[in-house]
Amino acid sequence: MTTTDSRQKVYTRARNHNRKGHVLLAALAACIATAGGLVVFVSSASKFEAPASVITNELSDEAVVASALVDAGVSPESLAVAGLTGQEASPVIDAAITAAESRIIPIRTSLENKAAAIRSYTELRRGGDATAQQLAAAKEAVNQATQTHASLVALVRAPAVALLDTDEVRRLDAHQANHSRKLPLQYKAYKWSSSEVMDIMQASQQKAADESRGDAVDPDAVSILNQADLNTDVAVAANSLTLRLQAIRVAWDAAING
Numbered sequence: 001m002t003t004t005d006s007r008q009k010v011y012t013r014a015r016n017h018n019r020k021g022h023v024l025l026a027a028l029a030a031c032i033a034t035a036g037g038l039v040v041f042v043s044s045a046s047k048f049e050a051p052a053s054v055i056t057n058e059l060s061d062e063a064v065v066a067s068a069l070v071d072a073g074v075s076p077e078s079l080a081v082a083g084l085t086g087q088e089a090s091p092v093i094d095a096a097i098t099a100a101e102s103r104i105i106p107i108r109t110s111l112e113n114k115a116a117a118i119r120s121y122t123e124l125r126r127g128g129d130a131t132a133q134q135l136a137a138a139k140e141a142v143n144q145a146t147q148t149h150a151s152l153v154a155l156v157r158a159p160a161v162a163l164l165d166t167d168e169v170r171r172l173d174a175h176q177a178n179h180s181r182k183l184p185l186q187y188k189a190y191k192w193s194s195s196e197v198m199d200i201m202q203a204s205q206q207k208a209a210d211e212s213r214g215d216a217v218d219p220d221a222v223s224i225l226n227q228a229d230l231n232t233d234v235a236v237a238a239n240s241l242t243l244r245l246q247a248i249r250v251a252w253d254a255a256i257n258g
Helices: 003-034 061-071 076-082 086-101 104-127 132-161 166-178 185-189 194-213 219-229 232-243 245-257
Strands: 038-041 053-056
Touching: 061 086, 061 104, 061 132, 061 245, 076 086, 076 166, 076 185, 076 232, 076 245, 086 104, 086 132, 086 245, 104 132, 166 185, 166 232, 185 232, 194 219, 219 232, 232 245
Parallel strands: none
Antiparallel strands: 038 053
């Protein structure tokens, strides 16, 4: 069987499993888009890093800082993927918190403006009466608010990254680039090609579906994942997630709430 045939086989078997996930993601997106408040993403123990969403009309200072750190890629999961220990993560977290706290007012404002812009754009689209010009203006407002928030987040990230070595920065950057992709955490430690991302994503979902039914895992999916596991950054991340993530979470929570 060719590599292309193997990929197609995995894609086909995973398709029904994907549909359920897509429905759940769409429902979550709809809830977030129509909520009257802000959305803050917090740490989660999920294998696929689907963070819990806290929707509130008034964010505490701790929530603003936590949101900034997660957006900056300084979450417990990202630090574990980078290969840090709990002890090594503590000064990195502290550096990011200090940067966020020194900018807490503009960060809070940027979060509020971004949420308001997204809400306005969503309401215009759903209303059905908006002109093309109105929609374009609303979309541009979202883009501007997003860019403003991103520029502040970059200032939170910079002092944290400055404390890492080259390999840790590479894995942290890869995790940030892969953050929205539905990959198991360890595979977010490397910047794959688009086709490799699709292969690993489909193989991971096929494996999860087979295991949930108590079936033998599809051999083509196993082959794809075994090959990905040979990547050095993936191996480091997998080991760190198993042995170090909990300690990093403890350090992260203590620093945020300290």
